[in-house]
Amino acid sequence: MVQAFDRLKESPSQTAGPYVHIGLTPNFAEIAGVYERDLGDVMVNAATKGERISVRMRVIDGLGAPLKDALVEIWQADHAGLYNSLSERRGKADPNFTGWGRKATDMTTGECVFETVKPGRVPFKDGRLMAPHLTVWIVARGINLGLHTRLYFADEAEANAEDPVLARIEHRQRVATLVAAREGDAYVFDIHLQGEHETVFFDI
Amino acid sequence: MSAERTDLRPETGAFFQRDRSWHPPALTPGYKTSVLRSPQKALLSLDNTLSEITGPVFSQELLGPLDDDLIHNFARPGESAIGERIIVYGRVIDERGKGVPGALLEFWQANAGGRYRHKKEGYLAALDPNFGGCGRTITDQDGGYAFRTIKPGPYPWPNGVNDWRPAHIHFSVFGHGFAQRLITQMYFEGDPLIWLCPIVKTIPDRAAIETLIAALDMQATIPMDARAYKFDIVLRGRRSTMFENRLEGN
Numbered sequence: 001m002v003q004a005f006d007r008l009k010e011s012p013s014q015t016a017g018p019y020v021h022i023g024l025t026p027n028f029a030e031i032a033g034v035y036e037r038d039l040g041d042v043m044v045n046a047a048t049k050g051e052r053i054s055v056r057m058r059v060i061d062g063l064g065a066p067l068k069d070a071l072v073e074i075w076q077a078d079h080a081g082l083y084n085s086l087s088e089r090r091g092k093a094d095p096n097f098t099g100w101g102r103k104a105t106d107m108t109t110g111e112c113v114f115e116t117v118k119p120g121r122v123p124f125k126d127g128r129l130m131a132p133h134l135t136v137w138i139v140a141r142g143i144n145l146g147l148h149t150r151l152y153f154a155d156e157a158e159a160n161a162e163d164p165v166l167a168r169i170e171h172r173q174r175v176a177t178l179v180a181a182r183e184g185d186a187y188v189f190d191i192h193l194q195g196e197h198e199t200v201f202f203d204i
Numbered sequence: 205m206s207a208e209r210t211d212l213r214p215e216t217g218a219f220f221q222r223d224r225s226w227h228p229p230a231l232t233p234g235y236k237t238s239v240l241r242s243p244q245k246a247l248l249s250l251d252n253t254l255s256e257i258t259g260p261v262f263s264q265e266l267l268g269p270l271d272d273d274l275i276h277n278f279a280r281p282g283e284s285a286i287g288e289r290i291i292v293y294g295r296v297i298d299e300r301g302k303g304v305p306g307a308l309l310e311f312w313q314a315n316a317g318g319r320y321r322h323k324k325e326g327y328l329a330a331l332d333p334n335f336g337g338c339g340r341t342i343t344d345q346d347g348g349y350a351f352r353t354i355k356p357g358p359y360p361w362p363n364g365v366n367d368w369r370p371a372h373i374h375f376s377v378f379g380h381g382f383a384q385r386l387i388t389q390m391y392f393e394g395d396p397l398i399w400l401c402p403i404v405k406t407i408p409d410r411a412a413i414e415t416l417i418a419a420l421d422m423q424a425t426i427p428m429d430a431r432a433y434k435f436d437i438v439l440r441g442r443r444s445t446m447f448e449n450r451l452e453g454n
Contacts, residue, residue, distance in 0.1 A: 008299045008438045012412045013227050014389040015235070015403060016374065019322045023312025023374055026338045029322055034277050034336050035268070039310075062240035069324070075259065075382045085258035086214040086380060100260035107324070122254050135255045139387050142237030144228035144406050146385060150255075165250060194244045203222065203247040204256045204383050 013146065016139035018069045025071070025104045040073065040102025043116045047096040050079025050117035054186040055151065057103075058110050059138055062194040066110025070140035073102045074114055074151075076133070081120030113186075118153070124164040131159035131166070138191060148202045151189050152179045174200050217443035218252035219383045220299055228406035235402045236363050256383040257442075262308040264342055271340050274313075274353035278336030285335035287316025287354030289430040292390070292418065295347040296377065299441030303347025307439070310340040310376040311351065318357035318369075327360065352430065358397055370397035370404065379439040390435045391417045 021029035025038040044052065055074075059067040077083050082093035084100075093099065103112035121129040134151040152160050160166055160179065169175050177199045180189035191199045230242035250256070270277035275285045292311075296304040314320045314337065317329035321337050335354065343349045359369045372389045379385075391398050398404055398417065407413050415438070424432035 006301060007441065008297065008301060009226055009412065009415065010222065010299060010440050011386065011388050011415055011438045012407045013386060014374075014406070014416070015238075016376075016387045018324060019312065019320045020374070020387075022320060022322055022336075023310050023338045024376060026336065031278070031321055031336045031338060034338055035271070035340075039266075062242075067241070073385070075255070077255075083254060083258035084260065086261055087216045087258045088254075089214070089216055098260065124253055125251070130253065130255070133255070135382055137382070137385055140241065142235070142239075142241035144230060144232060144235070144238060144242075145224075146387060147243070148256075148383075165253070168250075169248065193241050198243055198245050200245075201243050201247050203224070203249045204252060 013144060015141060015144050016071060016146075018141040020069070020071050020139060020141075021104050024102060028104050038102070040098075040100055043098045043101045043114065045096050048117060049094050049096070050120075053116060053118050055114045055116065055134070055180065055189060056183075056186050057105075057112050057114070057136075057151075057189045057191065059105060059140065059191045060193065064195075067105055067140050068107050068110045070105045070110075070112075070138060071102065072105065072112050073100065073137045074116070075100050075135040075137070076116065077119040077122050079117050079120050081122045083122075121159065126164070128162070128164050129159070131156050131163035133163075133165075136191070143193075147193075148204050149191060149199050150178055150202070151187075153187060154179050154181050169200060174198075215380065215442055215445060216257060217445040218257060219381060219440040219442045222440065226409060226412050228408070232402075232406040235406050238406070252381070252383055257381045259378060259380055259382040259384065261306065262342055262378065266308075267340065267342060272351040274335070274337065274339045274351065277339060279334035283334050285315065285354045286332050287335075287357075289352070290355050291350055291352055291424065291426070291430050291432040292373065292435055293348070293350035293424060293432060294418075294435040294437065296343045296349065296379070296437045296439060297347055298379070298384075298439045302441075303343070303345070304379050304439055305343055305345045305347055306380070307343040307347065307349075308340065308378040309343065309349055309437075310338070311353075311373050312338045313353065313356040313373045314359050316354050316357050318359035320359075329357070355392065363402055367402060368397055368400075370395045370401055375437065377437055377439065381442070384439045386437075386439060388416060388437070392433065393417055393419050
């Protein structure tokens, strides 16, 4: 007999369901007075460094309809490419930037809007720089395990062209599904859960 | 929220690969909404970069005094929610069996009659004016947590003609890295609805389902007050950092 690893299995995921807002954005769900404000609602303050941006996202189902009950979280580096995390060992991230945001998609339009800063570039495992990106996590009724994707920026074409993660996408026409377009003052990003324009999702 | 906690020794290794045959697959037609909301193309595998290894930090200062008491955090002064008073407690550990300190847990649930406080919800069971249904806490140094609530009731939903959710509490969990992000549901020991539920049955393995069923714990029960259920949550483990590629400029 050899020794056992004694590893446990991860708790299996279950859908967040249609009432995810009660727990994660109770003020949005009109449950007032329990929390002062919804967690992840605000990522920046007056002292946050970097270029302010708005990101408008929708999550679209297999028939082209936007989800009106999805919850989206983003995680990103600060303007200098540092994460506000315990596992960040390269330096100290901007203390006026959380790096993490959470929004429910609007119950009428299906859109959610993040007010944040453009992230700096972060090194890949081998030291090459990745292009500026947001890590995006989506849960909703009908989604059994949260979906991970990335948002890249259309006006970072040069960086995107050398991004080691985007480079791994075999079918090159799918790269565009991860690139948010600039529209006026905002970046817009539609996440397609399935079908012709299906967004690339990651097993991270 | 701040990354300045010094009581946690940060780990920086990549997370173990997720076993996607243990989790529910995306497409589970018995749960009808999954049909149009499941990706059809293969996921792109990505061994963790810094973007997945890192994750937000939540400090105890975030918490209000009643955040872990759903019996009282929405109740009028001097009143409390109606239903079976329970304590739910356990540990957040990772696949290596290590406690996960500083993990933010958020939970939400229906009231004793199975009614959610949500404007999109139309079930005819009454709202409880003293019950909101949300709570949160942060694990201690050993990964331990506890909260007080009332036991939620089963709940009918428009999937099959006569589908009822078992009594359940939704859990959202943050570990130390964004790749550990997890939402799941806790069920109660002995509930016969568990084995009929299309959402439970999205999980292919019975042994996996059993890890979501909290056990009645009479030893942790507070006499003449509240019964206790124990629910441990396992997050992804991570590799040792010492052999990870050295990052340039580090």
